[in-house]
Every structure is written in structure tokens, then in C-alpha cells.
Amino acid sequence: MTKVLLIEDDGETAEEISAELIDRGFDVEWSSNGIEGLDKARAMRPDAMIVDRLLPGIDGLTIIDALRKDQVRTPVLVLSALGAVNDRVRGLRMGGDDYLTKPFAVVELVARIEALLRRPSETRETILRVGQLELDLIERTAKRDERKIDLLPREFRLLEYMMRRSDQLLTRAMLLEEVWNYKFVPTTNLVDVHMGRVRHKVDQPGEAPMIHNVRGAGFILRALS
Amino acid sequence: MYQLQFLHSNTFRWAFAVAGLFATFVVVLFGFIYFNIDDYLVARSDHMIATQTDFFVSLPFDREVGAIEDHLREDSRGVQFAGLFDPQGKRLAGNLERLPAEIRVDAPIQTVRVTWLNRGQSGDPLIRAMARRLENGNIVLVGRAVDETLEISHVVGEALAFGLMPAFFLCLVAGAWLSVRTQKRVEEVNQRVQRIVAGDLRERLPYRNVDEPFSRLAAIVNGMLNEMETMINALAGVGNDIAHELRTPLTRARLALERGRSKATTLEQLQESTDKALGGIDQSLAIVTALLRLADIENSRRSAAFSSVAFDDLLREVCDIYEPIAEDKQIQLSVAIEAKLEVCGDRDLLFEAIVNIVDNAIKFTPEGGRVDIELAPGDRGAVMRVRDTGPGISQQETEAVLRRFYRSDKMRNTPGVGLGLNLVAAIVKLHGFQLVIHPGPGGQVEIICFQQQVSERRSEQLVLSG
Numbered sequence: 001m002t003k004v005l006l007i008e009d010d011g012e013t014a015e016e017i018s019a020e021l022i023d024r025g026f027d028v029e030w031s032s033n034g035i036e037g038l039d040k041a042r043a044m045r046p047d048a049m050i051v052d053r054l055l056p057g058i059d060g061l062t063i064i065d066a067l068r069k070d071q072v073r074t075p076v077l078v079l080s081a082l083g084a085v086n087d088r089v090r091g092l093r094m095g096g097d098d099y100l101t102k103p104f105a106v107v108e109l110v111a112r113i114e115a116l117l118r119r120p121s122e123t124r125e126t127i128l129r130v131g132q133l134e135l136d137l138i139e140r141t142a143k144r145d146e147r148k149i150d151l152l153p154r155e156f157r158l159l160e161y162m163m164r165r166s167d168q169l170l171t172r173a174m175l176l177e178e179v180w181n182y183k184f185v186p187t188t189n190l191v192d193v194h195m196g197r198v199r200h201k202v203d204q205p206g207e208a209p210m211i212h213n214v215r216g217a218g219f220i221l222r223a224l225s
Numbered sequence: 226m227y228q229l230q231f232l233h234s235n236t237f238r239w240a241f242a243v244a245g246l247f248a249t250f251v252v253v254l255f256g257f258i259y260f261n262i263d264d265y266l267v268a269r270s271d272h273m274i275a276t277q278t279d280f281f282v283s284l285p286f287d288r289e290v291g292a293i294e295d296h297l298r299e300d301s302r303g304v305q306f307a308g309l310f311d312p313q314g315k316r317l318a319g320n321l322e323r324l325p326a327e328i329r330v331d332a333p334i335q336t337v338r339v340t341w342l343n344r345g346q347s348g349d350p351l352i353r354a355m356a357r358r359l360e361n362g363n364i365v366l367v368g369r370a371v372d373e374t375l376e377i378s379h380v381v382g383e384a385l386a387f388g389l390m391p392a393f394f395l396c397l398v399a400g401a402w403l404s405v406r407t408q409k410r411v412e413e414v415n416q417r418v419q420r421i422v423a424g425d426l427r428e429r430l431p432y433r434n435v436d437e438p439f440s441r442l443a444a445i446v447n448g449m450l451n452e453m454e455t456m457i458n459a460l461a462g463v464g465n466d467i468a469h470e471l472r473t474p475l476t477r478a479r480l481a482l483e484r485g486r487s488k489a490t491t492l493e494q495l496q497e498s499t500d501k502a503l504g505g506i507d508q509s510l511a512i513v514t515a516l517l518r519l520a521d522i523e524n525s526r527r528s529a530a531f532s533s534v535a536f537d538d539l540l541r542e543v544c545d546i547y548e549p550i551a552e553d554k555q556i557q558l559s560v561a562i563e564a565k566l567e568v569c570g571d572r573d574l575l576f577e578a579i580v581n582i583v584d585n586a587i588k589f590t591p592e593g594g595r596v597d598i599e600l601a602p603g604d605r606g607a608v609m610r611v612r613d614t615g616p617g618i619s620q621q622e623t624e625a626v627l628r629r630f631y632r633s634d635k636m637r638n639t640p641g642v643g644l645g646l647n648l649v650a651a652i653v654k655l656h657g658f659q660l661v662i663h664p665g666p667g668g669q670v671e672i673i674c675f676q677q678q679v680s681e682r683r684s685e686q687l688v689l690s691g
């Protein structure tokens with residue numbers, strides 16, 4: 001079972017996060033303070049960690065820094081009530097793999113943890129394949145079976161990102177950050193509009209849909225079984 | 226309390242020092258005048274004595290006595306002395322009792338004490354005199370009283386006493402008065418400031434409409450206090466606005482939850498009301514997040530995060546992103562980039578500002594309208610201009626839209642937090658640019674990028690058009 005270590009000082013928040021993760025089949029270990037958390041991280045070797053930035057006695061980033069110095073490469077999701085862009089940049093530079101600002105939706109947190117656990121390996125392959133979908137990174141072309149798909153550069157980037165993370169829930173915020181490089185959430189349904197277009201091109205009428213909309217959460221690209 | 230403190234005050238010390246300096250200067254000046262006049266008078270007397278002596282010596286012997294008597298008769302003031310003595314020193318003529326013992330014959334003019342002849346004149350006067358031996362052995366003496374210099378010294382002394390002393394004391398009194406007055410005003414200012422510190426923001430420093438340092442200082446401080454009062458009131462207003470803005474979505478959330486709890490009979494109904502409540506809470510959180518971001522940007526300075534940003538590329542990227550959205554709404558989005566523009570700034574923030582403006586333009590433009598984005602060189606720097614065929618902002622609203630949470634009545638039904646333009650304004654200000662909002666009809670917003678190098682490239686015109 002996948003082990004997740006949660007270091008979070010607020011009991012109620014920790015309880016909610018744990019409950020959700022356990023429902024999803026994770027094995028969750030919780031520490032309410034940084035020192036204990038650091039010890040546990042070294043002892044139990046979790047598959048992923050969720051670390052709150054502001055902990056009594058120690059900064060969450062210090063824990064990550066200490067682990068990284070010990071050559072522990074466990075993916076870490078940093079939680080923070082500090083939302084400024086600079087804090088985010090600092091959090092990621094200090095060794096965090098992803099950064100989530102409080103308050104957040106639990107769905108968002110789970111999606112990000114799953115993304116961290118299933119990070120695509122840095123393959124040298126130049127052709128990505130998901131089911132009948134094929135993306136040539138050199139030629140910049142896309143095909144579904146033998147049907148050629150015309151994509152604009154941004155759409156190509158979106159599809160590439162989704163294919164690297166197929167079968168994972170991708171939230172709008174994740175897409176905005178990774179595909180559009182946004183550090184903020186705009187008011188318009190920007191992601192939906194772009195996604196709608198890509199979807200229209202990938203799943204033509206009569207074809208079984210590959211891109212799925214998960215209501216209130218995000219999108220999943222699935223290979224047809 | 227300050228009545229005695231003035232002795233220690235700086236003003237008084239300065240007054241005292243200046244008075245002392247002034248007194249010394251006057252004493253030196255008077256001394257200089259006195260000694261110069263004295264020298265001048267003595268020199269003049271000596272000259273007259275020499276001339277007179279030469280005259281007597283040149284006369285024939287038989288006329289000497291007569292000439293001396295005549296000479297003395299002409300002297301109404303009684304300052305002339307003359308005498309003719311035989312070789313033994315016995316008086317032959319003149320107004321002297323005898324030839325003074327100290328006088329040296331045929332010597333230069335000297336100062337000697339002489340005795341009046343037969344007259345009860347007070348004391349023996351001290352005079353300038355010279356004696357010459359005539360060819361027949363007689364001695365002629367001519368002299369002149371120099372008591373005038375004494376009189377002058379008296380006058381000088383009296384002038385000093387009557388002039389200098391009162392002036393000196395006047396100086397001290399003026400110093401003391403100024404010092405007490407200054408302290409009084411400092412005390413007055415202090416009392417008012419204490420009232421301001423205690424929370425009376427309407428209090429102002431005493432101000433008299435005269436050109437004097439205290440009043441000018443008071444005017445400056447009062448100006449500052451006016452600004453601060455406005456700002457503090459504005460802040461208090463913002464606090465109220467925030468509370469008000471938050472209450473609306475929170476009320477919605479509460480109502481939805483309450484109804485769900487009491488009315489829902491199926492899971493679907495409960496989920497529906499919960500979703501509504503979540504929507505309200507998300508809206509509140511969005512407001513809080515936007516406010517924090519706004520504060521974050523407003524408080525940051527042009528910082529190390531600033532680097533060279535290709536503004537034109539940024540604009541192209543935003544257009545690239547918004548093109549499908551515009552197309553969905555059947556809005557024609559056109560872009561004209563006539564200048565290549567490198568600015569010093571924060572790429573993410575500038576991106577956010579442009580996104581906000583373009584987003585607004587598309588949001589408020591009805592279907593079938595158009596949005597024009599352009600970057601063109603202007604008089605004061607490159608200008609990024611976004612125009613749309615939406616309702617625009619009325620003349621009265623051009624300032625109001627920059628108030629927090631301001632939303633035009635026409636836009637009440639459009640989703641949003643009402644902080645977008647505040648954010649744009651804060652970002653633009655941080656970069657030292659200028660945000661210009663033109664009144665409608667039709668929206669027009671400009672960002673003027675000052676002092677940036679604009680190199681025109683004709684070939685780049687109309688790179689993109691939608």
C-alpha cells in the first residue's frame with residue numbers, strides 16, 4: 001500500500017486529509033510537529049509526504065531541506081497559508097515538488113498527491129502513446145488511429161501534458177500552472193474553453209470519448225479499454 | 226514650567242552669545258574711534274604749536290612781547306599757552322608763571338605740566354608744548370591744552386553707558402522672549418500632537434498665515450495629516466467594504482446549508498444544497514485571496530525579481546490564450562503590435578495585469594462585438610491599448626472603478642470579485658507605469674510604459690489577427 005506521511009499541526013485539517021486519503025486507499029501516517037515528522041520520514045521511508053509550511057518550532061521547508069541533504073528523494077507537497085507568488089517560488093526551490101495554498105479543495109490535494117506519486121519518468125521517447133492516441137514530439141503531429149489531428153501550439157502542449165499523465169485526475173489549477181504557466185486563477189473558464197476544443201478534436205462524434213470531465217474537479221485522459 | 230527653562234534653551238544661549246559678541250564689537254569700535262580722534266587732535270595741536278613757534282622766533286625781538294600778548298588775547302577758549310623767558314628762566318611775557326622745569330629747550334614737542342600765571346585756574350594743566358631759544362638767549366614757549374581728548378573719552382564712555390548697556394540687555398530680553406515663545410509653541414504643538422496620537426484625527430497644528438518657520442512647518446505637517454486622515458478613513462472604509470462583500474456569499478452559503486439540512490429528503494437534494502454552500506464559501510475565499518494578493522503587490526517594491534521582460538511577447542501570449550475564448554463568444558479579437566518592447570519588470574505580474582485587462586474586455590463585450598489589442602509607440606513611452614465594444618466605463622466611473630469592490634451596476638450580474646482593476650493598478654504602479662481608463666461608450670484601457678526603449682519594427686506589424 002502507498003504510504004503517505006502527513007506533517008500538519010492542525011488536528012482537524014489533518015483528520016480531514018487523512019480520512020480522504022484513506023478512502024482512496026492510502027496508508028496515512030500523521031505527525032503534528034516537525035521534529036517527530038522528520039524522524040518518521042527517515043524511519044518509515046514514505047512514498048510521498050505532505051508538509052505544512054508553518055509548524056510549531058520548525059519551518060516545513062527546513063524539514064524538506066534536511067531530508068534532501070540526506071539524499072531522500074521522496075516527493076513532497078508543501079501546504080501553506082502564505083499565498084504570495086514569492087513564497088511559492090521559494091517553497092519549490094527549497095526542494096518541495098508541488099505547492100498548494102490553503103484553503104484548498106480536498107480533491108485538489110488528492111489529485112496532486114497522485115500526480116506526484118505517478119510522476120512521468122523522464123523518457124527519451126519522442127512519441128507518446130495512450131490507447132489509439134499518438135503524439136509525435138519531434139514532428140509536432142497528433143493522430144488518433146489513422147486520423148490526423150490538427151492542433152494549435154497551446155493545444156499540443158495541453159494534450160502532451162495530459163498524455164504524460166493519463167488516467168490521472170488533472171485539476172484546472174494544475175493545468176493552469178503547468179500548461180499555461182499561470183501563477184493565479186483567472187475568472188474566466190479559460191481551461192474549459194481550451195479543453196473543449198482539444199476534446200472536440202480528439203473525440204469526434206461517433207468515437208468513444210477519451211477525455212473525461214470530472215464534475216467540479218477536472219479532467220482525465222483515459223485509454224479506451 | 227518653561228518660564229525658567231528658557232535659560233537653558235538654545236535660543237536664549239544664542240541670544241546671549243550674540244549680545245556678548247555685539248558688546249565686544251562696540252567697545253572695540255569706540256576704542257578705535259577714541260584713539261584715532263586723540264591721535265588726530267594731538268597731531269593738529271602739534272602742527273599749530275610748531276607754526277606758532279616758528280612765527281614767534283621769526284619776529285624781531287622788540288615785537289615778541291606784543292605778539293605773544295596778542296596771541297593769547299585771541300584765544301577765547303583758554304587753551305593756548307605762551308611765554309617768553311629770559312635765559313635764567315624768568316618770565317618776560319605770556320600766561321605762564323614760570324618756565325616748566327621738565328621742558329627741554331629746542332627739543333621736539335612734548336607733554337608737560339605747566340602753572341597758570343596769577344589765575345586761580347583749577348590745577349596745573351597738562352599741555353603739549355615746545356620751547357625755543359632765541360638768538361638773544363631768551364626762551365619762547367608755545368603750548369596748547371590737550372584736555373579735549375579727555376573730554377572725548379568722557380563722551381565715549383557715556384555713549385557706551387547709555388547705548389551699549391541697554392542694547393545688551395535688550396538683546397538678552399529679546400532672546401529670552403523668543404525662547405519662551407518657541408517653547409510655548411512647541412508645548413502647544415506637543416499638546417495637539419498628543420491629541421492626534423490619542424485618536425483625534427481631525428486635530429491640526431496651530432497655523433498662522435504668516436511666512437515664518439513655525440507656520441510653514443505647521444502647514445507641511447497639516448498637509449501630511451490631511452493625507453493620512455483621508456487614507457485612514459479610506460482604510461476604515463475598505464474594512465467595511467470587505468466585511469460587506471464577504472457577508473453576501475457567506476449568507477448564501479448559510480441559507481443553502483440551512484435549507485439542505487431541514488428540507489433535503491434525498492442525497493441528491495443534500496448534495497445540491499451543499500454545492501451551493503461550497504460555491505458561496507469559494508467566493509468568500511476568492512475575495513480573501515484576491516485581497517491578500519493585492520496587499521502583497523501593493524507592499525512590494527521594485528525588487529530583485531525584476532528582470533528584462535519582452536512585453537510584446539507577453540501580449541502575444543495572452544492573445545494566444547484568449548483567442549479561443551473570444552471565438553466562443555463570437556467576439557473578434559485583433560492584435561496589432563507595432564513596437565518591440567523590452568521592459569524591466571516582473572514577468573508573472575505583468576502577465577497577470579494584461580490577462581486581467583483582456584479578460585475584462587472579453588467578459589464585458591456582448592456577443593458579436595470586437596476587442597482590439599495594440600502596442601504602439603507613444604509620446605511618453607510605448608502604449609498598450611485594449612479597446613472593446615462593450616458598455617465601457619462612464620465618465621463618472623473612471624475613478625470609481627479603481628476603488629476596491631467597485632462594480633458598475635451594469636455588471637452586477639457578471640461573475641467576479643471586483644478587485645481586478647485594483648490588481649492591475651497596483652501592478653502598473655509597482656512598475657512605474659501609468660494606467661489610463663478612458664470613459665465610454667466602448668471600453669478603452671491603456672498602460673503607458675514610461676522610459677522604455679522602443680525600437681520600431683515595421684515588419685512586425687499585424688503579426689496576429691483573429
